Amino acid sequence: MSTLIKSATIIDTSSPYHQQKKDILIEDGVITRIDDHIPSQKDFIQVTEENLHVSCGWFDTSVSFGEPGYEERETIKNGLTVAAKSGFTAVAVNANTNPVIDNKAAVEFLTNKAQGFATKLYPIAALTKQSEGKEMAELFDMQQSGAIAFGDYKKPIVNDNLMKISLLYAQNFNGLVVSFPKNQAIAGDGIANEGVNSTKLGLKGIPALAEALQIASNLFILEYTGGKLHIPTISTARSVALIKEAKKKGLQVSCSVAAHHLVLTDDELHEFESNYKTNPPLRTKADCKALQKGIRTGVIDIITSDHNPIDIEYKKVEFSEAKNGTIGLESFFGAVNAVLNLSDFIENITSKPRSIFGIEAAAIALGEKADISLFNPEGKDTFTKKHILSTSKNSAFINKQMLGKVYGIFSNNQLILNS
Structure with missing residues (x-):
């Protein structure tokens, strides 16, 4: 052809x-x-x-589908079709399935299921068994089967010794450890950014401190152990500053930001619309501006959709009861392009993520x-439900x-x- x-x-x-x-x-x-x-x-x-x-193919480093176990949210087949029509030639798929992707056979299930599609699927396997944060999973075996990184999706590693051991062990095969930036003890059962809006709306808050503490702790451990650490979907100005300092020290740390944290703020919460309930929560305008600057200055390496389909029965409920998450593949480019210059972010969705996750990039040559x-x-347009191709809306x-x-x-x- x-x-x-x-x-x-x-x-x-x-x-x-x-x-x-x-x-x-x-x-x-x-x-x-x-x-x-x-x-x-x-x-x-x-x-x-x-x-x-045209550009080199876009790579989204944080995508959830559902299969196996939650096919009502999204199947691999439809998910990869949506990704292709959204401009992505590759996606890294999270381990938040049932069963969790925490062993060689589960990784091979994903890679086999994704054969033959235009968009390539790369598994991010769980760092710990069942993503419970207690015992390290079989990382080397999973890498040999196709896993490109290891992390418990949206779950911080509470056990600092486990984080230390994981970073040390992964160095034996140049593995990439992914650590979600949230101190659960500080965040508690908060559901929105702690600040003026959460106070006005009577919503329990998650302070920016919760993110900063977890990142600071992980960076101290990384400085001690060496290795490669990726911090996904940061959301605060303080996080940008901490990672900037770590990079100055020469630590092998990378980070990503979700499109919705670059574009939306907690001002949206006044409608109590559950689609705005995300983890991390939407933050302030100041955080939004700091994240955009982090992209332009090279502190933030990757922009992701953090695509997380949730079926309607878990979203059409009270804000406090709704599950966290928003889909983002279909809206990704139009949303990010509206707040950043193309030249400022194209490498954050092409060459940079591939380099960090150890995937070879093909030039247009x-x-x-x-x-x-x-x-x-x-060309401006308004994003509506008719643009949504995902099973979950x-x-x-x-x-x-x-x-x-x-x-x-x-x-x-x-x-x-x-x-």
């Missing part, structure tokens, strides 16, 4: 064609020609879109395997204004376009 992408502006700093408008010919999944004009042939599949831009996201960075971005449009991807020798 031959695919001809016409008049596409290439956004790829590792490519000699960066910021140039070119035609791109892909044959049998490989880029064979890049030129100002490539004549089409009748057996070519031609891609022509308004203000078409001759002879390279085609792994490409297709999009238009311009719990989006925090419903009725929010987006900037830009995703056309699809070319990956694994497959062209997937939004209809």
